[in-house]
Amino acid sequence: MSQTAAIVLAAGAGRRLGSATGKAFVPVEGKPMVGWSLQAFDACPDVDRILLVVPPAERARGQELITTLGLRKPWTVIPGGETRHDSEFNALEALAPEIIDASLSRVLVHDAARPFVDLTLVRRLLEALVGQPGSIPALPATAILVSGSTDGLLRDFVPGAWAVQTPQAFRAGPLLEAHRRARAEGFRGSDTASVLERTGQAVAVLEGSPDTFKITTPVDLLRAQVVAQRLARRP
């Protein structure tokens, strides 16, 4: 039976967070940020294996973390690239033999900077792959969004945008092919879905979860603390 892999991208530096260490290892309520996602995917019945992508210098630390967390599913730790896009590419190439022989048919790509994974949402994202090769969670923008010019002036208002989250779900074959094509053509996407979109393939948008926000600044880290405490109180 064909499997599903969760790719957890944890190679970000966390410059806006002011972190001296890799962002994914900054603690959230006493646990490294990435640990939350790893445990969620380990508990997810729709995920068969986990691939953790960390900065090259942090590989041993990633392995040690997974051992400490006691993950039960098969896991691998691989080195990330210079950008998020490069880390994605490394992960897909690591999975390429299984994607090509069709033993791995679906991948979830997730940012470790979003520690609170909604497993109900994961199920819906994977179910949506029946209709199209990609599906992503998103919420309508709550902030008023504008575009600016390079000289620091307001260019226009941007109404009706959706703030995209992760995990993003894909049929593994089309994503690998799109990523290889992007590499050959020098394209780097700001998220995984954009790699598929540029090939003209449909990506479904599903309603995301407010808790699946991204930790970018110190304020986000405090928000994560508030959310973690609420989730801990949940029966």
Add this chain to the structure above:
Amino acid sequence: MEILGRTVLDRTLDTLRALPGLDQLIVGESPLPLATHSSLPLAGTGTNSSLPLAGTGTNSSLPLAGRGRGGGLDSILICDPDRPLLTLTMLTEFIERTQGDRVAVLVSPPSDTYKIARAGVVETTLDRAALWELQGLSRFNQASFDRLPDLELALSAGIPVRLIQGDPMNFAVRSEEDCRLAELVLSR
């Protein structure tokens, strides 16, 4: 909603009241509040008004029409009411950095990727490097508006609107959980 015993609106107003050079503070029902500002330090001489504004609740309801271009105001600040962590330092820096601008607005870079979707499918991914999120504070100098201090009107009139990067601490407080977060920030 309250943060450490004071309402979100009161905290926002406290910061505006502490601003040197503030002549008048106008509180509308929605959006709130709005302040007028002169370049001279007039601390202690300002007046506050609380005006229940009938109508649409947009800027067009505010009693400012015709007060630009020699109508008595040096500049107008428009501040969303849900920014209780806006500090006097942030506000002062914003004003100092926008002295030469006809219109300016406080912004922050987005954390998320934004897309446009149609019928449940992605239509396009927006270039994140060119995107900004408004942070609920704008400034219009007296020469920038004939009738209404409004960003969209300024843009359509061809008036340059300067984007000033703000502090991520100045986040919008719109829920009880946001209040708990604000308390956590203030306690540090």
